[in-house]
Amino acid sequence: MMTKTKLAELQKAAIAATDTARRIAEGAGPDHAAWDAKARDEYDSEMTKARGLLEQIKTGKRDLEIMDTAKGLAADIGSPTRTGDHRSGSAGHIALTGTSVKAMAHRIAERMTPADDMGRKALLPAGSTVTTVPMLAESPIALGRPALSLLDVLGAVQRAPKYTYLRQITRTNNAAPVAQGETKPTSVLGLEEIDAELHVVAHMSEPIPKYWLEDTTALEQFVADELLFGLRQALEAQVITGDGLGENLTGMANVSGIQTHAFATDLLTTMRGAITKLETVGHEAGVFVLAPADWEKLELARTDTAGQLELGGPVDRAARKLWSVPVVLSLGLPASTALLLDLTAVDLSTDSAGVETKWSENVSDDFSKNQLRARVEGRFEVDVRQPLGVVKIATAAA
Secondary structure, three states: OOOHHHHHHHHHHHHHHHHHHHHHHHHHOOOHHHOOHHHHHHHHHHHHHHHHHHHHHHHHHHHHHHHHHHHHHHHHHOOHHHHOOOHHHEEEEEOOOHHHHHHHHHHHHHHHOOEOOOOOEOOOOOEEEEEOOOEEOOOOOOOOOOOOOHHHOOEEEEOOOEEEEEEEOOOEOOOOOOOOOOOOOOOEOOEEEEEEEOEEEEEEOOOEEHHHHHHOOOHHHHHHHHHHHHHHHHHHHHHHHOEOOOOOOEOHHHOOOOEEEOOOOOHHHHHHHHHHHHHHOOOOOOEEEEOHHHHHHHHOOEOOOOOOEOEOOOEEOOOOEEOOEEEEEOOOOOOOEEEEEOOOOEEEEEOOOOEEEEEEOOOOOOOOOOEEEEEEEEEEEEEEOOHHHEEEEEOOOO
16 A cells, blocks of 8 residues: 555655666766667666656555545544534644645645656646645644644634534523532523534636746745635634625624623733633633734833833743733734634634645636636634633724
8 A cells, every 4th residue: 555655765766766867878978879788778777667666656646645535535424523513523723834834835736737757847737636624633832832823723623514513602600509309500501503504715816827837946836825825814814703794704703792801001901801801701711813013012012110021021922922821913803903712612614625726727818828727715614612712802992
């Protein structure tokens, strides 16, 4: 059975064979007809070996893609907990930042412009490539690293296109000592069933000349990088502020029942008050979501006495923490707004199909102009299980 390790070994061996053939050719001279029998035999042997390895590599890549597709299908079918309302269906954390998204863009580019038998880029005909959404078993925060995006820290769950989950809209704890034989008090969990469905988040590139893609080194990866970055930005904005109308997601800030916290004195005081508000209702402060400008204000905040920066006190720039709570920055927040989340209160749902990339020359007059366009898309929704675990914070006086 083909494995990624075995595939890497085959690729290494193929490169070694082609390097050896190149050295033989350089040593024998540019006139192929003048080569002696030994050089010709050695060159032909290495090239035959390289071609054989190339065929094994192509077959191995196809086998791995089939296995990845099968795993994705199995995850979609899953057990009852996958489409039910249990966090055990969590697939980890969507990773659309850092090395994960770079590797994803590389896979998209590699499938779009594979090398032919001569090692040249050969643009595939119009079609699609499905790349599994990168998932991390642990969020960067759990590993002691700053998170680069809100998506890095939200638990991700694979879902059917339409599904239901349970939301706690109120909580009344009536637990109390009870005498023998007396009726036990009833606490109110306040659960309601929410009907939800995944929504498409997508965009496409402008027309790109076919020969740019064939002739320009890494242009296809640059296009994939930019499209994936745009997808992440749009998805993050929808996760926060989507209004739930039409094909918009229902963002956290627009879910009924979340807490709000007004600006008080200064940003440091305001943020600390939001933590108290979350802890008062039995939730744990998991992450602040701040606009870059507000984080800058906090980093530059000074004490009331000697004018010293607050760094080293409630603000930890290196670890990107505020009042010991991790901070993620987002461009998707409304003006003068921040969020504080209990990370067990919110999930991000997606399907098992991954992020789909398609390219086509059949748009408008692209075919006649020898141009192509790329499109990237995926399906997502936000599940706010416990609205009281979300605090919407005003970062400036009204």
